[in-house]
Amino acid sequence: MGSIGGEELVRWEKMQGLCGREEKILVLVRLRPLSEKEITANEVADWECINDTTILYRNTLREGSTFPSAYTFDRVFRGDCPTKQVYENGAKEIALSVVNGINSTIFAYGQTSSGKTYTMDGITEYAVADIFNYINKHEERAFVVKFSAIEIYNEVVRDLLSAESSTLRLRDDPEKGIIVEKLTEETLRDWGHLKELLSFCEAQRQVGETYLNEKSSRSHQIIKLTIESSAREFLGKGNCATLSASVNFVDLAGSERASQALSAGTRLKEGCHINRSLLTLGTVIRKLSKGRQGHINYRDSKLTRLLQPCLAGNARTAVICTMSPARSHVEQTRNTLLFACRAKEVTTKAQVNVVMSDKALVKQLQKEVARLESELRAPAPVTSCCDHAALLRKKDLQTEKMGKEIRELTQQLVLAQSRIEDLLAMIDNEQKPGKAGTDSPSHMLEGGDTWEDDYSVRESLDISTPAHPDVRIRELNNPHHNNGDCESNPEQPYYHSEGTGDHSHSDEFSDQFCKEVRRVEKDDSNRENSESLYPSRSENGGLELPISEEVIAPGQEQSTSVNEDREANQVPDSPAPTYDAVEQRLRDVQMTVDSPACPQPDSQSPRATLPNMSNLGNFNLSRSWSCREFSMTDFPESAGELESTPANGIEKGFPGRPERFWRNLLHLRFDPTARLSRDGSLYSVGSPCLDGMRTPGNEGVTSFQTFVAGMKEMVKLEYEKQLVDGQGKETERGDLTSEKNVKDVGIVMLEAPGTPLNWTLQFERQQKEIIELWHTCHVSLIHRTYFFLLFSGDPSDSIYMEVELRRLSFLKETFSKGSEKGSQNDTLASSMKTLRWEREALVKLMQKRLTEEEREDLYEKWGIALESKRRRIQLANLVWSNTNITLARESANLIAKLLKFSEKGKALKEMFGLSFTPRYTKRKSFSWITSKPPLL
Numbered sequence: 010m011g012s013i014g015g016e017e018l019v020r021w022e023k024m025q026g027l028c029g030r031e032e033k034i035l036v037l038v039r040l041r042p043l044s045e046k047e048i049t050a051n052e053v054a055d056w057e058c059i060n061d062t063t064i065l066y067r068n069t070l071r072e073g074s075t076f077p078s079a080y081t082f083d084r085v086f087r088g089d090c091p092t093k094q095v096y097e098n099g100a101k102e103i104a105l106s107v108v109n110g111i112n113s114t115i116f117a118y119g120q121t122s123s124g125k126t127y128t129m130d131g132i133t134e135y136a137v138a139d140i141f142n143y144i145n146k147h148e149e150r151a152f153v154v155k156f157s158a159i160e161i162y163n164e165v166v167r168d169l170l171s172a173e174s175s176t177l178r179l180r181d182d183p184e185k186g187i188i189v190e191k192l193t194e195e196t197l198r199d200w201g202h203l204k205e206l207l208s209f210c211e212a213q214r215q216v217g218e219t220y221l222n223e224k225s226s227r228s229h230q231i232i233k234l235t236i237e238s239s240a241r242e243f244l245g246k247g248n249c250a251t252l253s254a255s256v257n258f259v260d261l262a263g264s265e266r267a268s269q270a271l272s273a274g275t276r277l278k279e280g281c282h283i284n285r286s287l288l289t290l291g292t293v294i295r296k297l298s299k300g301r302q303g304h305i306n307y308r309d310s311k312l313t314r315l316l317q318p319c320l321a322g323n324a325r326t327a328v329i330c331t332m333s334p335a336r337s338h339v340e341q342t343r344n345t346l347l348f349a350c351r352a353k354e355v356t357t358k359a360q361v362n363v364v365m366s367d368k369a370l371v372k373q374l375q376k377e378v379a380r381l382e383s384e385l386r387a388p389a390p391v392t393s394c395c396d397h398a399a400l401l402r403k404k405d406l407q408t409e410k411m412g413k414e415i416r417e418l419t420q421q422l423v424l425a426q427s428r429i430e431d432l433l434a435m436i437d438n439e440q441k442p443g444k445a446g447t448d449s450p451s452h453m454l455e456g457g458d459t460w461e462d463d464y465s466v467r468e469s470l471d472i473s474t475p476a477h478p479d480v481r482i483r484e485l486n487n488p489h490h491n492n493g494d495c496e497s498n499p500e501q502p503y504y505h506s507e508g509t510g511d512h513s514h515s516d517e518f519s520d521q522f523c524k525e526v527r528r529v530e531k532d533d534s535n536r537e538n539s540e541s542l543y544p545s546r547s548e549n550g551g552l553e554l555p556i557s558e559e560v561i562a563p564g565q566e567q568s569t570s571v572n573e574d575r576e577a578n579q580v581p582d583s584p585a586p587t588y589d590a591v592e593q594r595l596r597d598v599q600m601t602v603d604s605p606a607c608p609q610p611d612s613q614s615p616r617a618t619l620p621n622m623s624n625l626g627n628f629n630l631s632r633s634w635s636c637r638e639f640s641m642t643d644f645p646e647s648a649g650e651l652e653s654t655p656a657n658g659i660e661k662g663f664p665g666r667p668e669r670f671w672r673n674l675l676h677l678r679f680d681p682t683a684r685l686s687r688d689g690s691l692y693s694v695g696s697p698c699l700d701g702m703r704t705p706g707n708e709g710v711t712s713f714q715t716f717v718a719g720m721k722e723m724v725k726l727e728y729e730k731q732l733v734d735g736q737g738k739e740t741e742r743g744d745l746t747s748e749k750n751v752k753d754v755g756i757v758m759l760e761a762p763g764t765p766l767n768w769t770l771q772f773e774r775q776q777k778e779i780i781e782l783w784h785t786c787h788v789s790l791i792h793r794t795y796f797f798l799l800f801s802g803d804p805s806d807s808i809y810m811e812v813e814l815r816r817l818s819f820l821k822e823t824f825s826k827g828s829e830k831g832s833q834n835d836t837l838a839s840s841m842k843t844l845r846w847e848r849e850a851l852v853k854l855m856q857k858r859l860t861e862e863e864r865e866d867l868y869e870k871w872g873i874a875l876e877s878k879r880r881r882i883q884l885a886n887l888v889w890s891n892t893n894i895t896l897a898r899e900s901a902n903l904i905a906k907l908l909k910f911s912e913k914g915k916a917l918k919e920m921f922g923l924s925f926t927p928r929y930t931k932r933k934s935f936s937w938i939t940s941k942p943p944l945l
């Protein structure tokens with residue numbers, strides 16, 4: 010208000026104390042004396058003002074103690090208090106705020122005949138008299154006082170200054186708030202003029218006789234004085250500011266009970282309207298008293314609509330609650346006091362209302378602009394601002410990083426706890442004969458709701474997710490890196506699978522196996538045991554398979570230890586594997602499957618040695634192993650637990666497995682359904698399931714036998730082929746050459762797939778078949794992509810192609826029997842669900858990892874109209890949806906790009922089960938979402 014000069018400025022500054030400050034409604038209670046009528050009726054006065062703020066109900070003994078007997082308000086006035094005192098001690102300050110540019114309202118609330126009109130008439134006159142006094146005392150200011158009056162009768166607004174009984178409309182004005190259209194407004198000239206107008210209004214107001222009040226007001230009356238003032242010295246000048254505010258004197262109609270008021274006809278109708286609008290007022294006050302939360306129903310009545318600014322807006326407000334002391338009105342009186350109590354909690358926020366001339370406004374705005382410009386130019390605040398922004402960003406990053414760490418640590422903690430529980434459970438089971446090893450691992454991860462969730466959890470837990478295929482590879486041909494890990498059984502595929510959240514039986518097996526291994530290793534760390542389940546690498550680079558119970562025929566005695574095996578391997582001319590030996594091994598596997606009881610092997614000689622199938626020469630082929638639990642060795646807890654099994658997998662005298670390990674393991678059965686992982690691609694042939702889940706000779710075993718038979722046939726054919734092809738060479742080079750052609754992967758592969766031309770043709774044929782089978786078997790998109798990109802025609806790929814074909818054929822056969830077997834159906838459904846899931850993930854990744862331009866190029870390439878809806882979904886559905894080789898290549902390239910295969914390091918063929926080169930592979934992790942580089 011720089012444009013306001015002199016005293017105006019002082020006034021303005023004084024008003025700042027009130028400006029925008031929240032203030033509770035002032036609540037006054039006025040008790041009237043018993044009326045003549047009440048005295049005649051021998052009414053008793055049950056209420057008494059015991060001091061200036063407390064009113065007491067004296068008849069508590071009679072009424073019981075269900076209601077409070079004392080009520081406290083800002084001020085209470087006993088029956089003999091004159092209205093002047095009520096005004097002076099309460100209402101005056103509020104009423105006179107108007108002369109300082111602050112809106113104010115004083116209204117009377119109470120039951121009929123309680124003295125509202127009696128009180129408000131006096132208050133209005135005293136207030137206006139004081140206003141005039143103020144005006145007279147402040148000649149330096151020019152005042153304009155305008156008078157208007159309305160009544161709300163039966164929900165109709167009428168102008169009390171108009172002789173016509175026309176209805177006035179209410180309108181919401183964006184600047185002024187609610188206004189009454191066409192309302193008469195008289196500028197007060199003097200006191201006499203006021204009296205004249207008040208008389209006119211009184212004459213106009215609806216008053217009727219009721220049983221309780223001879224002159225009962227049947228309407229709500231609002232008398233409004235608007236006072237505008239300006240400093241005379243600035244009048245007529247451009248920089249003049251005007252204070253403008255209104256004071257409302259509201260005399261409400263009284264609430265009444267029809268029975269008490271004995272009203273009927275018109276009075277009854279009036280009473281209904283009165284009660285309804287008062288009920289709305291009560292509701293508004295109740296809601297406001299609770300803090301203005303939610304919708305406030307001001308618009309439910311004209312009264313509350315008009316009083317809205319006074320109840321919760323820009324005004325100072327006082328409520329005078331009037332009450333009769335008569336015992337017969339106790340219920341209505343208590344309602345009035347309840348209203349008063351709620352009103353005490355309502356706050357308003359009054360402001361000084363200044364109206365500035367256009368010229369003053371422009372000047373004021375210019376000053377404000379200049380101030381802002383100087384702030385902008387000032388270097389200090391700007392620098393400070395930047396610093397703050399940078400600091401905030403830094404803090405945000407820190408918070409984010411810490412949050413991530415907390416999440417990861419929490420996950421690790423959960424996992425560690427889960428593992429402890431598992432170990433404890435296993436110890437319990439050990440103590441129950443016949444139970445060991447049969448319990449399902451309890452630490453299985455629950456599947457995430459989303460792919461990302463599921464994967465991110467696995468990522469953070471460092472649990473490989475073979476379906477993607479996040480596989481741990483054991484390089485068993487590395488003498489320093491081959492133990493402490495867990496293994497699949499020898500017929501087990503090179504990767505195990507798990508579904509989209511739940512785990513296949515192979516995972517259960519792995520978990521159980523690995524936990525058992527760790528426990529045993531810890532328990533028996535000092536035990537001298539030369540037996541090992543792990544394959545060892547012979548000096549000539551060949552492989553010796555570990556012996557697991559699956560290859561142990563009942564009663565078969567084997568005592569070859571690792572050391573012995575190694576020693577044996579050091580013999581250059583170790584016997585070459587023969588077809589019979591391979592067949593024997595398959596027979597053993599089948600025997601294990603067929604065996605209904607899986608008799609426990611001799612603990613003294615628990616395992617048999619496989620025929621030595623090392624000396625594989627050129628390919629340097631080794632068996633690789635995947636085990637989900639291997640990843641756990643990355644955790645400190647696990648590392649501690651695995652004293653004898655270093656986290657990096659380097660064995661320090663692996664002690665072998667005690668009897669209970671074999672006992673546990675032999676409770677397991679092979680379950681062919683375990684091969685059918687949910688993604689359908691990473692099936693784990695020969696995965697065991699828990700004892701009791703399958704019975705020998707059931708459907709699953711039959712399927713497995715079919716598979717084994719197929720394998721045997723393949724072995725035989727390949728072996729015979731080799732015999733024929735390599736007969737001459739074998740004659741020359743001796744037995745060693747034939748050994749090279751026998752790979753210990755459950756199948757036999759050729760050392761060389763044939764001539765380059767033949768191999769190319771063979772590769773293309775196999776690739777086509779594989780793609781078709783992927784399509785038929787609903788194999789995981791990522792598996793297809795990976796396989797497709799990895800095996801692109803190199804002669805050494807032949808083994809993988811063969812394996813893939815075999816497995817897919819088996820999978821297809823199993824699916825084809827799905828109609829007869831619920832579990833297969835479930836697996837097929839799971840695979841399809843996984844595919845859908847993958848496609849949904851692709852949609853997200855397209856948005857995340859491709860630019861708009863790249864996406865548009867793709868849409869064009871894949872024949873999707875640029876303007877069509879859901880283009881990304883269309884594209885995701887087209888990926889790998891066709892067996893066409895070109896589309897397959899495009900699909901693979903797209904997924905590889907989206908998954909950032911290149912950034913994650915080159916995929917290893919070992920992840921498909923075979924290793925060609927020694928490698929210290931620790932971990933490969935592929936996630937659709939995260940872009941963390943794999944830990945190789």
Ligand SMILES: Nc1ncnc2c1ncn2[C@@H]1O[C@H](COP(=O)(O)OP(=O)(O)OP(=O)(O)O)[C@@H](O)[C@H]1O
Pocket residue numbers: 040041042044088119120121122123124125126127128222224225226227261262263264331
């Ligand atoms: N404090 C008081 N002292 C003396 N007489 C009073 C007092 N208050 C009210 N009266 C008398 O009580 C009667 C009813 O008062 P009044 O008309 O003001 O009640 P009301 O609440 O306005 O009623 P209604 O709601 O029916 O209009 C009147 O005759 C009035 O003179």
